[in-house]
Amino acid sequence: MTDHSVQIKDLDLHFGAVKVLQNLNLDIHDGEFLVLLGSSGCGKSTLLNCIAGLLEPTDGQIFIKGQNVTWKEPSERGIGMVFQSYALYPQMTVEGNLSFGLKNARVPKDEIKRRVDRAAEILQIEPLLKRKPGALSGGQRQRVAIGRALVRDVDVFLFDEPLSNLDAKLRADLRVELKRLHHQLKNTMIYVTHDQVEAMTLANRIAIMKGGLIMQLDTPDVIYNRPVNKYVADFIGSPSMNFIEGTLERGTFRAGEFTMRMQGYDFAAGSAQDGPAIAGIRPEHIVTGELAANMPATMQVKAELVEPMGSDTLIWSRVNDEPFRIRMDGHLPVEEGEILNIGIDPARVSLFDTSTEERL
Amino acid sequence: MADIGTLNTMKAAEDPVRGQLDGPRGARPKRNLSRRNIMLYGVLIVVAIYYLLPLYVMIVTSLKTMPEIRLGNVFSLPKDITFQPWVKAWAEACTGVNCDGLSRGFWNSVRILIPSVILSISIACVSGYALSKWKFKGSEVFFTLLLVGAFIPYQVMLYPVVIILRDVGTFLTDIWQGTCGFFTSAEGSCRGRVQLFGSLSGLVIVHSIFGMPILVLLFRNYFASIPEELFKAARVDGAGFWQILFRIMLPMSLPILVVAIILQVTGIWNDFLFGVVYTRAEQYPMTVQLNNIVNSVQGTKEYNVNMAATLLTGLVPLAIYFVSGKLFVRGIAAGAVKG
Numbered sequence: 001m002t003d004h005s006v007q008i009k010d011l012d013l014h015f016g017a018v019k020v021l022q023n024l025n026l027d028i029h030d031g032e033f034l035v036l037l038g039s040s041g042c043g044k045s046t047l048l049n050c051i052a053g054l055l056e057p058t059d060g061q062i063f064i065k066g067q068n069v070t071w072k073e074p075s076e077r078g079i080g081m082v083f084q085s086y087a088l089y090p091q092m093t094v095e096g097n098l099s100f101g102l103k104n105a106r107v108p109k110d111e112i113k114r115r116v117d118r119a120a121e122i123l124q125i126e127p128l129l130k131r132k133p134g135a136l137s138g139g140q141r142q143r144v145a146i147g148r149a150l151v152r153d154v155d156v157f158l159f160d161e162p163l164s165n166l167d168a169k170l171r172a173d174l175r176v177e178l179k180r181l182h183h184q185l186k187n188t189m190i191y192v193t194h195d196q197v198e199a200m201t202l203a204n205r206i207a208i209m210k211g212g213l214i215m216q217l218d219t220p221d222v223i224y225n226r227p228v229n230k231y232v233a234d235f236i237g238s239p240s241m242n243f244i245e246g247t248l249e250r251g252t253f254r255a256g257e258f259t260m261r262m263q264g265y266d267f268a269a270g271s272a273q274d275g276p277a278i279a280g281i282r283p284e285h286i287v288t289g290e291l292a293a294n295m296p297a298t299m300q301v302k303a304e305l306v307e308p309m310g311s312d313t314l315i316w317s318r319v320n321d322e323p324f325r326i327r328m329d330g331h332l333p334v335e336e337g338e339i340l341n342i343g344i345d346p347a348r349v350s351l352f353d354t355s356t357e358e359r360l
Numbered sequence: 361m362a363d364i365g366t367l368n369t370m371k372a373a374e375d376p377v378r379g380q381l382d383g384p385r386g387a388r389p390k391r392n393l394s395r396r397n398i399m400l401y402g403v404l405i406v407v408a409i410y411y412l413l414p415l416y417v418m419i420v421t422s423l424k425t426m427p428e429i430r431l432g433n434v435f436s437l438p439k440d441i442t443f444q445p446w447v448k449a450w451a452e453a454c455t456g457v458n459c460d461g462l463s464r465g466f467w468n469s470v471r472i473l474i475p476s477v478i479l480s481i482s483i484a485c486v487s488g489y490a491l492s493k494w495k496f497k498g499s500e501v502f503f504t505l506l507l508v509g510a511f512i513p514y515q516v517m518l519y520p521v522v523i524i525l526r527d528v529g530t531f532l533t534d535i536w537q538g539t540c541g542f543f544t545s546a547e548g549s550c551r552g553r554v555q556l557f558g559s560l561s562g563l564v565i566v567h568s569i570f571g572m573p574i575l576v577l578l579f580r581n582y583f584a585s586i587p588e589e590l591f592k593a594a595r596v597d598g599a600g601f602w603q604i605l606f607r608i609m610l611p612m613s614l615p616i617l618v619v620a621i622i623l624q625v626t627g628i629w630n631d632f633l634f635g636v637v638y639t640r641a642e643q644y645p646m647t648v649q650l651n652n653i654v655n656s657v658q659g660t661k662e663y664n665v666n667m668a669a670t671l672l673t674g675l676v677p678l679a680i681y682f683v684s685g686k687l688f689v690r691g692i693a694a695g696a697v698k699g
Contacts, residue, residue: 054592075598087589091611100607101597148597160589 004066005030005188006051006156011060013046013212020046021212024060028190033182035199036192038209039235044192047209048158051190052081065155075104077156080149084161086141088133094144095129098151112151119150122181139170146181159191163198175201196236200224208232226266226350230357233280233350239314239325241280245354248277253351255279256320260297264347268359276354283314283327287343295343301326303338315340422446422667429663445664449672453665455652458642462669465649469629469676471560472645476567477624484572484620485613488579489605493591503580510573518637521566522557525638529556563638563645567628575620582616583609618687626677646673 006028013021020043028034036044049055051062053074061070069077088097095116102112120126123143133141142162149157162178163171179202182189193199199206200220207217208231216228227233233241246255251273253260260279267273287295301324305316308330315326315334326342334340351360391397417434422445424438451461458464490496491503532554556562586609594604610617635645644652650673654666681688 049592052592052596054595073598074592074596079596081593081596083589083593085587085589087587087593089590089594089608100594100599104598104603148593152597 003030004028005032005064006190007063008047008051009061009063011047011050011062012058013043013050013055014058019212021050021057024212024214026207026214026217028188029204031186031188033179033189033191033202033204035203035206036190036209037194037196037199037206037235039194042209043212044194044209045160046212048081048160048190048192051077051156052079052158053077075101078154079156079158080152080154081158082142082145082149082160082162084164086133086138086145086165088141088144088148090133093130093132094125094136094147097133097144098129098147101148101152115151115153119147122150122184123147138166139174142166142174146178150185155188157187157189159189159193161193162191164193164195171198178202196238200236208235225348226359227280228359230278230280230352233352237282237284239283239327241282241350242319242322242324244279244281244319244322244324246277246279247275248351248360249274253277253279253346253349258297258299258319260344260346260349262346262349262351263296264345265349265351266347267351271353271358271360273360277360278352278354278357280350280352281344282348283325284312285345285348286326286328287345288326288328288340289332292341292343296346297344299342299344301340301342303334303336303340306334306336418667418671422664422671424664426660426662426664442664445662446668446672448662449653449665449669453653453669454656455644455649462646462649462653462672464642465644465646466672468560468639468643468649469646472563472567472635473625473628475564476571476628477621479564480568480571480575480624481617481620483568484575485579485610485617486605487572487576488581489583489609490601491576492580492583493604493609494601503576506573506576510577514570514633518633522637525557525562525566529554529562532556557638558640558643560639560643563634563643566634566638567624567631570634571624571627574623578616578620578623579613582613586612615687618684622680622684622688625680629676 004027006026008024008026011021011024011026012019024047026047036047038044046055050057051064053069053072053076057070061068063069064077064079074081089100092100098116098119099112102115107115116129117126120129123146125140125143125147128136128140128144133144136144142165145162159178163174166174175198182202191198191202203220205217206220206223208215208223210231216223216232223232224236227236230243234243244255244258246253246258248254248262251262253262292298299319301317301319303315303317307314307316310330312327312330313332313334315328317324317326317340326340328334352358353360420436420438421429421434423441423443425440425442425444428439449461450463450466452459453461455461455465491499536552536554556565590608591604594608599607629645630647631645632647632651635648636651639645639648650669653669
């Protein structure tokens with residue numbers, strides 16, 4: 001029981017007839033960094049608000065540190081929350097912002113000062129303590145917002161898209177800092193985002209949500225390499241996965257002229273080995289050049305469009321009249337219109353059932 | 361990026377064709393006396409004169425003596441300035457039964473104004489806050505009903521309110537006299553009566569209630585424009601209903617408070633109808649007294665006193681606008697009807 005920091009049991013949330021969350025179960029380990037990932041409207045922020053106690057669930061229970069907090073006030077749950085828009089109190093100084101929650105909890109003055117100083121030191125915002133939020137930059141504001149959660153000395157940190165309002169470079173910097181903070185504090189952190197890079201880099205485990213349901217809950221590595229269904233496969237990865245519709249016959253995948261013996265492919269237990277299927281191939285797993293011929297499956301494609309990105313080059317092509325993306329080394333010269341030999345390793349492919357879109 | 365350095369080198373490279381650089385350059389010069397400006401300022405000046413001329417006539421007339429007024433030059437400046445009309449309007453003019461000028465009405469108005477403004481704004485502020493941030497089942501219906509109230513003409517409710525004030529006063533008197541033995545045993549303490557109709561307290565209540573729809577609308581919309589996340593953050597920080605209101609919301613609400621104060625001060629100060637209906641002669645507010653002075657039919661019309669009295673009555677709203685005009689505009693924009 002103590003191993004679990006946050007447990008969600010059969011959580012339902014309806015807004016009138018709209019079911020935002022349906023029968024949701026989630027166990028989050030102590031000290032884990034869990035990312036809730038999904039496109040907008042999938043219910044990830046709603047779930048976070050339920051954990052925080054800012055929204056009342058229609059049904060179900062929430063446990064934090066083994067305690068049933070379903071009916072508790074947000075401040076009594078042992079959580080700290082960081083919001084996308086920072087939500088700093090504009091008329092208070094940074095110090096006032098940090099100490100507001102502690103004053104409400106009637107923490108003694110010297111204790112408040114000790115905790116504020118510690119948080120300011122961790123986040124390196126000591127010189128800003130006397131300033132008002134209006135005089136801070138976006139990154140500094142978000143640090144203060146994190147600090148406000150930090151001073152409360154809580155078990156669980158909740159982040160609601162904390163980096164979405166920052167520019168790209170600052171976002172990358174703060175992302176690293178958040179990871180470092182997690183290593184340092186070892187608190188449980190639940191992090192909502194729609195940015196898959198943030199999810200992949202920060203998370204111990206990722207929960208991919210769609211329509212109020214968790215599609216897959218696993219480590220970034222498994223989510224990326226073994227997505228449970230086509231939605232997850234499509235959602236994770238940039239540029240996104242190529243899908244080729246075809247049929248599976250006795251361990252061989254066929255789509256038009258393209259055939260691929262699925263040797264080395266780890267079929268899910270009990271899944272059908274025959275019938276219509278979709279092969280998902282990541283653009284970065286396609287081998288080009290001389291090595292392509294060594295691969296178990298090969299084909300020829302025409303480079304229709306070339307997007308050089310410096311570190312690598314993205315090639316747009318077509319297979320069976322569907323767009324097909326290939327990511328290759330930026331050093332190799334490719335002309336538009338060139339015919340490329342490509343090779344595919346079946347072990348790195350994901351096969352999905354055409355009707356259920358579940359992984360085979 | 362083309363910074364200044366590279367621009368300069370580009371210019372140097374083009375030196376042989378220097379002639380092409382003589383054309384228009386930099387910001388286009390603007391003529392001050394363009395046709396557009398003449399129209400704009402012309403209209404503004406005409407409108408300003410239209411509104412300022414009556415004020416000018418009032419001020420000038422109030423400083424003239426009666427013989428000078430009778431000469432009929434309305435626009436001429438006073439030959440010898442006299443402040444006698446102002447003194448008379450303030451302290452000596454007769455209104456109905458008593459002859460102590462507008463001063464009595466002024467203090468009555470102040471006594472009505474201050475509690476009404478404080479009471480109505482406090483209630484509206486809390487209601488607007490609750491209706492925007494602590495939505496409860498039926499809060500939208502409640503708000504709609506309140507808004508409907510803003511569209512009902514006051515005249516419809518005049519007489520019903522008279523009855524309500526009278527009956528509630530009687531009812532409260534009964535309760536007071538029935539229970540007063542519990543609280544005090546002093547001799548004669550139970551003889552007091554609660555009088556709402558025909559008293560200042562009744563008028564204060566009426567003003568507070570009738571100000572509610574527009575004020576609640578104002579506050580609700582302003583609070584609704586404050587980000588929801590700020591409110592959530594405060595809840596996570598353990599602040600309750602009142603703490604969030606006083607520590608977070610109110611310090612951010614200066615513009616809307618100013619708007620509410622201006623609306624209420626001018627509205628209540630300028631009110632005539634409620635003042636004349638719900639109070640007695642010795643409690644008439646300034647506006648009612650002004651009417652009694654200006655419209656009195658006995659004796660000669662003292663135009664200079666009338667003008668001075670009118671100006672005196674208008675002084676309070678005028679001062680309010682001068683002091684807080686800028687904040688007013690900002691607040692009106694902030695509380696603009698939204699969601």
